[in-house]
Amino acid sequence: MTKKLLKTWQKPSITPHQMGTLNKFGRPVSGDYVEKIDGVAVSDLLREYGSPLFVISEKRLRDNIRQMKRAFESRYQPVIHAWSYKTNYLNAVCATLHQEGSWAEVVSAFEYEKARALGVPAERILFNGPHKKRAILERCVTEGARIHIDNLDELYLLDTIAREFDKVTSVTLRLNFDTGYTEDWSRFGFNLGSGAALDAAIRIGNSSHLKLRGLHSHIGTFILDPRAYQVQVEKMCGFMELIEQQTHALIDSIDIGGGFASQNALQGSYLPTEQVVPTMSQYADTICGTLLKMTAQREAQGKPRLKLILESGRAVVDDSEVLISSVVAGKRLPDGRASYVMDAGVNLLFTAFWYNHKVKHTRPLQGIPEETVLYGPLCMNIDIIRQSILLPPLSVGDSLVLSPAGAYNNTQWMQFIEYRPAIVMVHENSLVSVVRRAEKLEDLNGFESLPTHLNGQFKFAE
Amino acid sequence: MSEHPLNNFLSLYSDSLKRLALNDSGFVFDPMTGQSFTVNPCGLELLKLMQKQKDVELINHQILAEFDITAEILERDFLEFSEQLRRYLK
Amino acid sequence: MKTASKKVHQLTVAITGMNARADNPGPGVAVARCLREVAKFEGKIIGLGYDVLDPGLFQTELTDAGYLLPYPSAGEHELLERLQYIQEQEQIDILIPCLDAEILSMIHLQDQIAELGITMLLPSEAQLQLRNKDRLHQFASSADVKTPKQTTITSSSFFYDCEKKGWSYPLVVKGQFYDAGIAHNPEQAVGLFHKIAAVWGMPILVQKLIEGDEVNLTGLGDGKGNLLGAVMMRKRAVTEKGKAWAGMTVHDEGLLQAAQKLVAALKWSGPLEVEMMRDKHGDYYLIEINPRFPAWIYLAKASGNNLPWTLLEMLQQQPLSKLTAPVAGTLFIRYAQEVIVSLADFEAMTMTGERAVELL
Incomplete structure (x- = not known):
């Protein structure tokens, strides 16, 4: 006996046509x-x-970082990628990227400890962010991590610690400024326009134990116009010239932070993602081109070639x-x-x-x-x-x-x-x-402890 | 035992359902309100049956004979569909 | 190539921008009209729109068939797939994109669209970007054309101390893609800043307001730096959205020279519209360069230069019909008219996104 072939059921639905918004294509x-x-x-x-x-996808993650490094290294060398832990600090993700050569960029004691526990040497860790208490700063100084100084209190504390441990410590200064393309992230680091950054550089120059070796800034997130990075590199290099003249600083690295956009669609975005998000080559072209132009004279002056440090997170892992x-x-x-x-x-x-x-x-x-x-x-x-x-x-x-x-x-x-x-x-x-x-449940209850007198003897209402 | 909720709907909305112009493309036109709709194939099937039938049992019987679906899911989906129609045919 | 052998009057031409709301019409219907009124034209015109209520999709006297396209925000892949489908139905030879928002997608897809057998005359991506709102002043000054003083800002605090920096109200506050408003004081400016930034993002452009007459020019760039068939128009009356509803051909040497300089510097290829302001001192300021025909393109045809037709001749590498210097003083007045659509056609457009050519 043949059974009748039944048709597939779909949930019935009816949709009114709303004029002016009607286009299912x-x-x-x-x-x-x-x-x-x-x-x-x-x-x-x-x-x-x-x-x-x-x-x-391990393959995708490796492809992404390799592609990004190719885009930059074919235009400028040396390039260091420091993995932004806060973007995704799963050990498996961090370890994959460290296998690909990325350093660690951390912004808290927790992230620092996580990187160290994973086996990242301290000198391959960049310690960023506004929150660094004395204990973790002491550990960084002892172990030799690169600290990105965010504010004056941190600068003085770090100077004290370096003297107490009698350890000459290389540091990076975090800068902020208006690029004309992005919102000014003035809460992090020292402002260029107000003179605060120069004051800080001079103060470090006067320290017996702190050596200013790096400049860092992070101009924002999901940056869609590569020209913002051009302004950033120009301003940072201009500042570098200034402080190298005015203090004994010799800068060895320019850290441009991250902020490269991924292929995600920001809510309210009007154009399709592929039209607004620049390719890695476009970012690299602007950044490396500007850096080469701004540092053309350095070698002739006997100064070391700058390391270009990238802290891209989203564009690598998203x-x-x-x-x-x-x-x-x-x-x-x-x-x-x-x-x-x-x-x-x-x-x-x-x-x-x-x-x-x-x-x-x-x-x-x-x-x-x-x-x-x-x-x-x-x-x-x-x-x-x-x-x-x-x-x-x-x-x-x-x-x-x-x-x-x-x-x-x-x-x-x-x-x-x-x-x-x-x-x-x-x-x-x-x-x-x-x-x-x-x-x-055990994982979450494991954090808690119940005082003895609260254990049981519940009197539920009938 | 109370009446099946869909029987109530079918008798109440019988006239409104009958006036709908149904097209096999899934285009539905309500000549009274001037509103047009898109309905999916199973919705169209149900609308066609509802224009002929006021008894939910008979409609269910037809659908169950034709589609790969349990009575329980049909009842749930039919209820939800009737809520949609109630809204648009007011 | 298949299209090169075809006579211009036998081409199948697809035109986008079939929207025509009375206060802000797209150029597509006017472009179709320019072609349809050429006596020897025997080809087909395919209207492409984005909304079921785009009237050009249903105007049988202008378009032989109408199709909906996916919105630009859906992505280029979707657009190409849809064009592939339409091409299977209609065998289009030439596509004339008429909306700003789709030009970049069309440039990106140009090779793939050409593989379908459809040709377009478009600027390059670099040429298109030189005229982006946030770069226009740089480019224009390199071409020796003035633009209103402009700066980009990312913080609304600018508006409270801008007068110290040499700015004075009223100011124009603009988004990087669309939208603009005039602010007469800091409070209005800050309001506009936040409203526009919320929709179009940062940065925001601030411009000095130029008071005077708006004069517009349309023409074709030949890709070698020449401006062909220029027609100039001054708006005589505008809609609430600032779009012309009456305008008159003019001959304005200052506008023409500026446009020629711009086209030469850009080596522009394809249709364009140049919008300028002439202030009370007789100085010209460039406001915008649009990468397409304007909605008033029928005035160009009526005053002697049928630019859409010339575009077809250029694309077919045929000798160009004679272009003239239009006489000043031809007036257009726009009016609204009802297009009647049968339930069957409305149903077809709604359900399938197309009104196909009727087989006789």
Whole structure:
């Protein structure tokens, strides 16, 4: 007996045409889906490690850093990349980048200790940021890490420590200034225009134990106009000339920070990402070209060739990691839009506050794409992954791949309401390692201790 | 036992549902309000049946015979679809 | 090449910018009209729009078929896929992009679009960028053309002490892509700064306001530095959005010379519109160079230079029809008219994004 072939069911839906906003040819439709990540099936990953799940591609991470170094080293040498720990300080990510030659750029005692524990020598660590207490500064001075001085109090404290330990300490001065292209990040470092930076350089010049060897500035984040870096390099090199004349300083490195944009879509951005985000070559062209021009005379003057230090984080790691999340429930909103409750929200994808992440399904989906809201699992009104996206109807259990997720999510995520899930890394041979296991109740309760008299004897109301 | 919630909807909205012009492309036009809609194929199937039938059991029977779907999921999706229609056919 | 052998009057030409809201129309419908009114033209015109309510998509007297394109923000890949599909239906020879926001995508996709058999006359990406709002003053001064004094800022504190630095109100506050407003005092300026920065991002451009007459010029750059077929127009009445609803051809030597200098310096290739202000001293200030035909392009045709037609001749490497120096004093007055659309056509555009050529 032949059984009648049944047709596939899709959730029925009807969408009114709103004039002036009507164009369903505007977005990719159902054909575009991700079945595998570096050769490993998404469904296998979810079966093995559960949902939600962060997945890192080791190959992509290595490709990214190599490509960036090629872009810069083909135009200028020597170039040092210092991995910005705060962007993603998973040991597996840091170790991969250290294997590729990157130094560590840390901004707290915690990050410093993490880098040292991973096996990074102190002299390959750049210590940045506004918060450095005496204990960690003492450790840095003893071990020989390069400290980027942020403020006067730090300068005087460091001078005292260097004298107490009688250790000549090379330091870098952090600068801030207006490039004309970016918001002035005047809260970090010493201002150029006000003369504060020059005062600090002279004060270091007068110290018996501090040697000013480096200049650093970080002009902002997600910088879309490479000309901002041109102004930055010009200003830093101009300042270098000035202080080398006025003090005994001999600068050995220019650290331009990070801020290169990734292929993520800032909310409210009008043009497509590929048109606004410069290529690594465009950044490198501007930065290296300006640096070569500004330092053309140095060798003739018998000065060492400057190291160019990059602290790029987002552009290296962002697109090497994705978050896979599954549909828990679907709900039709009173205004007619489709909505889904996902098992990952802003607790895990913290960057969803600022970026419209790409969303791809993991199997071909039938049906007409319609305006959809993706909610996270939190019992909080702000927990929204995508405010508006065209998606075909989804069913409970369907999974979505959210990308890029490598920058700032595994560091800024919150253990709020939910456990944090596992993070796996897919290696170049398609083998998979758990690089951070999912949290369990014991992990979180392990931090706590319950005073004896609060243990039990609960008197619940009837 | 109370009435199936969808039977209530079907009798209340019978006239509104009947006036809709349905096209196989998924284009739906309401001649009374001048509003047009896009409906997906399963939604279209349900609308066609609703224009002929006021009894939810008969509609369910037809759908279950034709589609790869359980009665439970159909009921859930049909309920949600009727909420959408209630909103647009007011 | 397939198109080179084809006669100009037999071409299939696709034109974007079929939007035509009365207060701010796109140029596409006017470009289509310029071509359609050439008596010997027997080719097809394909209208490309971004919204179901773009009237040019339905104007059967102007366009033989209409298709929707994905919004520029959807990305270049989506645009190319859509063009591939349309090309399978229509065998387009020439595409005339008419909207600012799509020009960069078209430049990026030019080779792939050419592989489909579609040619365009576009500037290079470098030429296009020289005329970006935030670089225009640099480029213009290198071409010896004045621009209003301009600076880029990233903090609204500028507006409180700018008078000490030689600025005076009123000032023009502009976004790097779009949007601009006039501020008469620091409070208004700060308000505009935040409003524009929220939508278009940093930096913000500040310009000295030039008071005087706005004069516009359209023409074609031949890519070698020559400006062909220039037609000049002064706005006589504007809509609430500052767009012309009446304008008159003029002959303004100062405007013409400035435009020639700009085209020569850019070696511009393709259609363009130069917008300038002439102040009370008779000095000319460049406001904008648009990389496309203007919405008033039909005035050029009516006063003797059918520039869209000349563009087709250039692309087909045919001898150009004679271009003239248009007589000053031809007036245009824009008016609104209803385009009637059947439910079937509306349904087709809504459901499939196209109104295909009807087979007879």
